[in-house]
Amino acid sequence: MPTTTGPSRRTVLCGLAVALGAPAALAACSSGGAPAAAPASPEPTAAGGTPVARIPVGGGTVTTVGDRTILLVQPTAGQFKGFDASCPHQGTTVDPPENGVITCPNHFSQFDAATGAVRKGPAETGLTEVPVSVANGTVQVS
Structure with missing residues (x-):
C-alpha cells in the first residue's frame, strides 16, 4: 500500500533548531546517528x-x-x-x-x-x- 511521505520528524525538528539557534538540539541533528557531544567549556x-x-x-x-x-x-x-x-x-x-x-x-x-x-x-x-x-x-x- 503506497504511503505519502513528507519531511521526517527529525528534519522538521532540526529545521526548527536551526531557526531558533538551539545548539543543544542541533547536536542531535548530526548525521552520525548518536547525538554529538556539546563542546566543553574551559x-x-x-x-x-x-x-x-x-x-x-x-x-x-x-x-x-x-x-x-x-x-x-x-x-x-x-x-x-x-x-x-x-x-x-x-x-x-x-x-x-x-x-x-x-x-x-x-x-x-x-x-x-x-x-x-x-x-x-x-x-x-x-x-x-x-x-x-x-x-x-x-x-x-x-
Missing part, C-alpha cells in the same frame, strides 16, 4: 595548576588561566605541552585532540597534537605554543 585552572590526571595520554583539556584559554595536551606519557586554544583562522576555541589531531569545530582546521603545526586549513598557521612545566603532579602554565 575549566578555570586553580592557582596550583591542572592535575596531570585530568590530561589523558593522547588527549588534552581546555582550561582558562587568567584571561587566556589554553589547551593542555599529553601527546605521549609524561610529555605535556600547552597551546593557545584559539584557532589562528578566526579565534574559535579548538577541541582537545583525538587520535593525535586537534580540530577546530568552526571550519575544521586540524593541528598536530604534539607540535601544534597546521595539518589542514583553512588555518594558515599552527597553534601558538605556551610554555608549561610539571610540578607536584600538576601542569603549570608559565
Whole structure:
C-alpha cells in the first residue's frame, strides 16, 4: 500500500533548531546517528595548576588561566605541552585532540597534537605554543 511521505520528524525538528539557534538540539541533528557531544567549556585552572590526571595520554583539556584559554595536551606519557586554544583562522576555541589531531569545530582546521603545526586549513598557521612545566603532579602554565 503506497504511503505519502513528507519531511521526517527529525528534519522538521532540526529545521526548527536551526531557526531558533538551539545548539543543544542541533547536536542531535548530526548525521552520525548518536547525538554529538556539546563542546566543553574551559575549566578555570586553580592557582596550583591542572592535575596531570585530568590530561589523558593522547588527549588534552581546555582550561582558562587568567584571561587566556589554553589547551593542555599529553601527546605521549609524561610529555605535556600547552597551546593557545584559539584557532589562528578566526579565534574559535579548538577541541582537545583525538587520535593525535586537534580540530577546530568552526571550519575544521586540524593541528598536530604534539607540535601544534597546521595539518589542514583553512588555518594558515599552527597553534601558538605556551610554555608549561610539571610540578607536584600538576601542569603549570608559565
